[in-house]
Amino acid sequence: MTTPSLAPFIQKRPWLMNWMRPLSKWYFDNAGYRKLGLRADDLIPEESETVQLALKRLPPKEAYDRVFRMRRAFQCSLAHQLLPQAEWTKAEQDYQYLTPIIEEIEAEASEREDLESMIIKKKTAATRQSGDQIAGKH
Amino acid sequence: MLSRSAARSAARQSWQQQRRGLAAPASGSFSYNIGESGGVKVASRDIPGPIGSLALVSQAGTRYQTVPGLAEGLNRYAFKNTDRRTSLRIQRESELLGATIQAYHSRENVVLRAKFFRDDLPYFVEMLAEVATRTSYRTHVMQEEVLPMIRMDQQKYLGNTLAMAVNSAHGLAFHRGLGVPVNPASSTPTTKYLTAESLEEYAQSAYAKPSFAIVGNGVDHGELQKWVGEFFSDAPAQPLQSLTSPQSKYHGGEERIAHGAGNSMVIAFPGSSTPAGSFYKPEVAVLTALLGGQSSIKWSPGFSLLSNATQDAPNMHIATKSLIYSDAGLLAIELSGSGNDIRSTASRVVEALKSVGQGISKENFAKAKALAKFKELEYGQETTAAMELTGHGLVHGNKAYQIDEVAKSIDNVTEDQVKQIVKEALENKASVSAVGDLYLLPYAEELGLKV
Numbered sequence: 001m002t003t004p005s006l007a008p009f010i011q012k013r014p015w016l017m018n019w020m021r022p023l024s025k026w027y028f029d030n031a032g033y034r035k036l037g038l039r040a041d042d043l044i045p046e047e048s049e050t051v052q053l054a055l056k057r058l059p060p061k062e063a064y065d066r067v068f069r070m071r072r073a074f075q076c077s078l079a080h081q082l083l084p085q086a087e088w089t090k091a092e093q094d095y096q097y098l099t100p101i102i103e104e105i106e107a108e109a110s111e112r113e114d115l116e117s118m119i120i121k122k123k124t125a126a127t128r129q130s131g132d133q134i135a136g137k138h
Numbered sequence: 139m140l141s142r143s144a145a146r147s148a149a150r151q152s153w154q155q156q157r158r159g160l161a162a163p164a165s166g167s168f169s170y171n172i173g174e175s176g177g178v179k180v181a182s183r184d185i186p187g188p189i190g191s192l193a194l195v196s197q198a199g200t201r202y203q204t205v206p207g208l209a210e211g212l213n214r215y216a217f218k219n220t221d222r223r224t225s226l227r228i229q230r231e232s233e234l235l236g237a238t239i240q241a242y243h244s245r246e247n248v249v250l251r252a253k254f255f256r257d258d259l260p261y262f263v264e265m266l267a268e269v270a271t272r273t274s275y276r277t278h279v280m281q282e283e284v285l286p287m288i289r290m291d292q293q294k295y296l297g298n299t300l301a302m303a304v305n306s307a308h309g310l311a312f313h314r315g316l317g318v319p320v321n322p323a324s325s326t327p328t329t330k331y332l333t334a335e336s337l338e339e340y341a342q343s344a345y346a347k348p349s350f351a352i353v354g355n356g357v358d359h360g361e362l363q364k365w366v367g368e369f370f371s372d373a374p375a376q377p378l379q380s381l382t383s384p385q386s387k388y389h390g391g392e393e394r395i396a397h398g399a400g401n402s403m404v405i406a407f408p409g410s411s412t413p414a415g416s417f418y419k420p421e422v423a424v425l426t427a428l429l430g431g432q433s434s435i436k437w438s439p440g441f442s443l444l445s446n447a448t449q450d451a452p453n454m455h456i457a458t459k460s461l462i463y464s465d466a467g468l469l470a471i472e473l474s475g476s477g478n479d480i481r482s483t484a485s486r487v488v489e490a491l492k493s494v495g496q497g498i499s500k501e502n503f504a505k506a507k508a509l510a511k512f513k514e515l516e517y518g519q520e521t522t523a524a525m526e527l528t529g530h531g532l533v534h535g536n537k538a539y540q541i542d543e544v545a546k547s548i549d550n551v552t553e554d555q556v557k558q559i560v561k562e563a564l565e566n567k568a569s570v571s572a573v574g575d576l577y578l579l580p581y582a583e584e585l586g587l588k589v
Contacts, residue, residue, distance in 0.1 A: 056281075057277075108224060111224060112226055115226065115227070
């Protein structure tokens with residue numbers, strides 16, 4: 001599930017991005033999940049149809065690694081311990097592996113919604129050309 | 139009661155009608171215009187009417203597939219997500235334009251087809267181009283949409299004894315190539331070979347410019363060429379892996395498959411290739427009509443030899459089919475029904491065939507020729523007609539399926555040619571396949587056939 005975020009706003013402005021980067025690095029290092037060997041996308045709540053479908057679409061290796069990371073983190077949490085520092089998730093390992101799939105599924109759903117609520121305009125002779133006869137609600 | 143002179147004048151009239159040029163009454167032409175546009179072969183004929191249709195015929199059927207299941211995969215993956223549009227959008231847009239789109243595959247071709255209002259031609263040329271060159275082959279679409287359909291097809295095929303027998307007869311006759319089953323059985327390891335990656339590779343060969351042709355019916359040739367040139371410029375100029383198959387060789391033999399859900403038997407002999415191919419024998423079409431089995435008129439078994447031979451078993455399906463391919467063909471007699479019916483009539487079918495070798499009554503021969511010609515022309519008159527044959531002919535040798543010529547060649551068939559075909563069929567090995575209750579179904583040798 002994607003949540004509202006300031007990130008796109010900041011990413012569009014390079015000066016702001018440079019300014020915020022150390023802050024975000026500090027924040028992510030202190031968020032704690034990396035010390036349990038997790039990635040940010042592991043924290044997305046999976047109790048929704050969208051995310052369930054996205055999980056099904058993960059490549060087999062990614063799905064296996066995800067389960068491994070979760071079991072390891074769960075074990076650490078039970079034992080009230082952190083992983084040894086060598087096994088912490090590094091910043092470059094913490095990439096988005098699930099979000100793109102979720103976004104794709106959401107785009108599919110919203111496209112379906114748009115098409116369902118589409119208003120069809122009758123075509124006139126002048127507008128008849130390939131491709132642009134159908135006015136979607138985009 | 140009709141007088142004899144009235145009958146004669148009716149006969150003369152119908153003869154004169156047949157003599158009239160086929161293309162004469164229509165303003166559009168009945169034969170295909172052939173052209174090329176940006177390396178893509180295009181054939182079309184401008185039949186008057188509000189509906190046009192378009193087909194992309196790719197030489198990518200089961201005969202040419204590099205691993206099992208690819209042809210069916212390509213067929214089922216057609217009109218799914220592309221780089222530009224999702225499959226839902228393709229569906230909704232074509233629904234709004236009041237069009238139909240479909241895809242199917244045969245032993246030699248994968249065909250993508252669209253029927254639409256004439257004015258929408260550019261939209262559908264663009265769509266076919268998009269499907270051919272820009273489809274994105276994704277694993278999850280395979281898993282969620284394509285493979286379930288293929289599994290359903292496999293189940294359907296497993297319940298159809300006649301389809302199994304026809305496939306088995308092809309396998310006996312041609313081994314590899316044309317003999318590859320057109321529907322994979324559920325025990326064929328499809329998922330082992332059929333992945334999004336292998337399908338993408340195959341598509342790069344199947345939708346390369348030399349491997350496909352665009353065939354239009356009821357569209358303006360110049361327009362079609364213009365739009366094809368514009369939209370198909372992205373198609374790869376050379377296939378990734380050239381799709382070839384060696385010249386088919388007829389083998390023959392017998393196969394018996396036990397099956398609980400029905401009984402079918404197929405008796406097949408070497409037949410004719412397509413008219414565009416080099417082994418075309420119009421006499422096979424006449425022999426097919428002569429043997430027949432299905433009546434074309436109501437309340438009568440008709441004149442055909444097989445329907446007369448099997449009158450005691452009215453509930454049995456019997457049909458003779460001339461299955462034509464680019465470089466070979468099969469003349470197949472299909473029997474399907476209860477085991478007892480097939481057992482009792484199969485030998486009579488072979489006797490009927492043998493009697494053709496002895497001699498044909500003049501009347502029956504004339505009827506068979508008329509029916510064969512009628513079927514060809516009727517086939518040609520439909521808008522969908524012969525699109526696949528034309529497309530395939532273009533890919534192979536730049537030859538369209540010209541219906542006028544085919545009808546003419548049927549006119550020239552003589553009785554001796556038909557007898558010769560039967561003689562050769564009976565002297566050489568037949569391909570006999572029995573699927574069903576093997577206790578009842580006869581062996582080929584019991585019927586008096588060589589296998």
